[in-house]
Amino acid sequence: MGEEAKITDYSRDSERVTEWEIGLPTDNDITPLSQPLIPPELASAFSISPESYRTLVEVNRASNDTISAIRGGGGGSQAFSTVVEPDEEEEEEPDRENGSGTESRKLRRLDSAEDADSVMLNNDDSSARALKRPRLVWTPQLHKRFVDVVAHLGIQNAVPKTIMQLMNVEGLTRENVASHLQKYRLYLKRMQGFSDNAPSSTDQLFASTPVPQSLQDSSAGGCDGGSAGHAPIPMPYPPPPPHMMGMFGIPHHGFSNGGFQQRDWSSGFSYPQPHTNGLTPSGDK
DNA sequence: ACCGCAATAT
DNA sequence: CATATTGCGG
Numbered sequence: 049m050g051e052e053a054k055i056t057d058y059s060r061d062s063e064r065v066t067e068w069e070i071g072l073p074t075d076n077d078i079t080p081l082s083q084p085l086i087p088p089e090l091a092s093a094f095s096i097s098p099e100s101y102r103t104l105v106e107v108n109r110a111s112n113d114t115i116s117a118i119r120g121g122g123g124g125s126q127a128f129s130t131v132v133e134p135d136e137e138e139e140e141e142p143d144r145e146n147g148s149g150t151e152s153r154k155l156r157r158l159d160s161a162e163d164a165d166s167v168m169l170n171n172d173d174s175s176a177r178a179l180k181r182p183r184l185v186w187t188p189q190l191h192k193r194f195v196d197v198v199a200h201l202g203i204q205n206a207v208p209k210t211i212m213q214l215m216n217v218e219g220l221t222r223e224n225v226a227s228h229l230q231k232y233r234l235y236l237k238r239m240q241g242f243s244d245n246a247p248s249s250t251d252q253l254f255a256s257t258p259v260p261q262s263l264q265d266s267s268a269g270g271c272d273g274g275s276a277g278h279a280p281i282p283m284p285y286p287p288p289p290p291h292m293m294g295m296f297g298i299p300h301h302g303f304s305n306g307g308f309q310q311r312d313w314s315s316g317f318s319y320p321q322p323h324t325n326g327l328t329p330s331g332d333k
Numbered sequence: 334a335c336c337g338c339a340a341t342a343t
Numbered sequence: 344c345a346t347a348t349t350g351c352g353g
Binding site: 335336337338339340341342343 | 345346347348349350351352353
């Protein structure tokens with residue numbers, strides 16, 4: 049007994065700023081996504097055979113799975129939960145299986161004088177079960193990951209599911225990627241009509257991302273003659289950092305939103321905006 | 334089952 | 344404005 053009717057209410061967690069990136073290398077430094085991690089020489093010296101060709105997806109998936117398992121997700125694909133403490137290191141050995149069912153994670157709450165004159169309920173997003181996820185904010189870094197992966201796979205194989213897995217971003221859902229992918233494709237198409245280059249002022253964020261030429265294709269024929277050095281990307285990615293907004297060319301109001309969820313439509317990146325145009329898509333008539 | 338895209342809602 | 348969501352066809 050004891051039924052409780054709880055209405056899901058979004059609360060404004062704004063002070064959850066953890067130092068995500070502080071200990072991490074800059075995205076510029078890491079993310080040589082498009083290159084092999086281990087040079088052939090090294091591999092040779094260490095007797096590392098190329099047998100580790102486990103399709104990118106596989107490797108990453110394993111990584112993802114591991115993490116999920118550790119979190120006690122219990123097989124749940126994507127469980128939304130808080131990240132582990134920055135002091136803790138994660139291992140890649142799924143040797144651990146928790147037999148106990150319930151797992152309680154510590155919840156730390158800062159009690160501040162908050163008089164709620166309106167409806168305000170507690171919101172435990174720390175739980176593995178997040179019913180409603182906050183809006184995903186596509187930060188340039190996140191977007192970069194996206195672009196990198198897409199370039200790596202090639203537009204041809206760049207499907208939401210694969211991208212999501214390869215990105216290895218916790219909390220990222222297929223829908224998230226799908227939606228973004230759609231926009232990304234539109235962007236490519238749009239720009240293609242213009243000069244080869246010179247991103248107009250219309251592009252703010254996408255312009256900063258070099259459009260990969262890998263949009264052509266790569267695997268199609270069985271044997272390729274020379275290309276092939278796909279590097280697995282077993283690098284897990286932390287959840288989106290709540291800060292970092294001073295983008296290059298986004299003269300928007302500069303106020304950090306301290307969270308994942310965002311109610312304001314002015315963050316993340318921007319694309320060139322279609323002017324309700326009558327551009328000829330591709331079908332000439 | 335999934336992807337792709339348009340329309341629509343938030 | 345950016346995303347999410349949905350609907351429909353392939």
